Each structure stands twice: as C-alpha cells, then as structure tokens.
Amino acid sequence: MIDSDGTHPTWDADRRAYVTRFDGTGRPPSVAVAVAVAAVLDESPRPLFDYVDPDALDDLFVDSAESTTITVDVDGAVVTVRGDGRVFVRPP
Known part of the structure; x- marks a missing residue:
C-alpha cells in the first residue's frame, strides 16, 4: 500500500517492507x-x-523499463x- 500522494513510505505486510514511489521528474529515485x-531507520543513516551514487541512480531510471x-x-x-516507480525498504 502507498499513501495517497505516494511521498511517505507505508507498510506493506504482504511484502514485509515499507513502500513509496518516485516519478522521475518531480521526485527522482534518489x-x-x-x-x-x-523514515524507516530509527537512527539517522x-x-x-x-x-550509491544518487546521480547514477536517477540516470538509471530515466526512461527505464519496468523490469529494471x-x-x-x-x-x-x-x-x-x-523501474515501475516503486521503492521498497525492508527494515533490518
């Protein structure tokens, strides 16, 4: 499940991960x-x-296939x- 605006991670019990989205333009993957x-880690990471190189991460997902x-x-x-715009964070 992703919150209504997709900007805050929400818990997905089926995937046992927090999920959020990026759109590649206004909100890049990085x-x-x-x-x-x-938001997920208790201490400041x-x-x-x-x-990971944030610029390389963003470049990888510009016009990427959904399977990336x-x-x-x-x-x-x-x-x-x-590549479909989802980000999953599985806590330690």
Whole structure:
C-alpha cells in the first residue's frame, strides 16, 4: 500500500517492507530512497552517496523499463528500486 500522494513510505505486510514511489521528474529515485530510508531507520543513516551514487541512480531510471531493478543494503535495510516507480525498504 502507498499513501495517497505516494511521498511517505507505508507498510506493506504482504511484502514485509515499507513502500513509496518516485516519478522521475518531480521526485527522482534518489530523493524517494533518501526520504524512505530516513523514515524507516530509527537512527539517522549516513548520506545516500555513501551507499550509491544518487546521480547514477536517477540516470538509471530515466526512461527505464519496468523490469529494471536494483537492490542496495543501507545500514542493514534492504532497499529495492524498481523501474515501475516503486521503492521498497525492508527494515533490518
């Protein structure tokens, strides 16, 4: 489940993950990931660029196929970004 505006992560019990969205224009993947990780992890995580290059992440999903997927570990949380605009954060 994704909240009404898609900007705040919401819990999806079926996937056992928090879910949010990006749209590639107004809200790029790097922003969606950073906001979701900060909301999900209890402590303040290191900057996103310590885990993945935010510009490369955004470039990867510009006009990407829906099947494009990357997964990265952020302080024990498993973050998956999909080409269909969804971001999943599985807490540690």
